[in-house]
Amino acid sequence: xxxxxxxxxxxxxxxxxxxxxxxxxxxxxxxxxxxxxxxxxxxxxxxxxxxxxxxxxxxxxxxxxxxxxxxxxxxxxxxxxxxxxxxxxxxxxxxxxxxxxxxxxxxxxxxxxxxxxxxxxxxx
Numbered sequence: 001x002x003x004x005x006x007x008x009x010x011x012x013x014x015x016x017x018x019x020x021x022x023x024x025x026x027x028x029x030x031x032x033x034x035x036x037x038x039x040x041x042x043x044x045x046x047x048x049x050x051x052x053x054x055x056x057x058x059x060x061x062x063x064x065x066x067x068x069x070x071x072x073x074x075x076x077x078x079x080x081x082x083x084x085x086x087x088x089x090x091x092x093x094x095x096x097x098x099x100x101x102x103x104x105x106x107x108x109x110x111x112x113x114x115x116x117x118x119x120x121x122x123x124x
Contacts, residue, residue, distance in 0.1 A: 002026045002113050004096050009118030016086050016122070022079040022096030022115055030074040033101045036081045037108055038092035038120075048094070049081060050104030059104045086122045093117040 003025040012018055020036070035050035049070035050059045058070055069082040079096050097111035105111070 002029065002032060002098050004098060004113055004115035006094065006096050006115040006118040009094060009120045011121045011123065012086055014086060014088055014122055014124050017082070017084045018086065018120060020081040020083065020094055020118060024077045024079070024098065029077040031100060032098040033104050034072060034079045035097045035105065035111060036070060036094060037097060038094045040092040045095070045108055047106040047108065050106060051079070052102065052104050057104055059106055088122045088124045091120060091122050093119050
């Protein structure tokens with residue numbers, strides 16, 4: 001079992017950057033594929049990015065379009081999402097998630113563990 005705690009959200013102007021972190025408990029972090037999802041106001045939760053255990057396999061949602069970078073540090077048990085060129089439409093609660101799989105997944109139903117989320121607000 002793993003517990004996930006996100007941090008790094010906040011208020012930023014359009015065009016700015018934020019780096020989200022997701023700290024995982026336990027000694028088995030490196031066995032989990034990880035993902036970032038988001039849920040905007042009045043919207044369903046949507047896939048943002050995912051990474052396999054080694055970091056060598058990464059998927060991004062189309063809307064990322066080179067603006068975000070997902071990474072992980074298996075020594076620090078931490079997942080990251082560097083977000084650049086932020087837009088008002090990126091405003092959402094961002095969640096990290098984990099599951100025991102060998103490849104990244106875009107389907108949220110595959111993920112067994114979720115953090116509580118961190119709010120990102122991008123002003124125009």
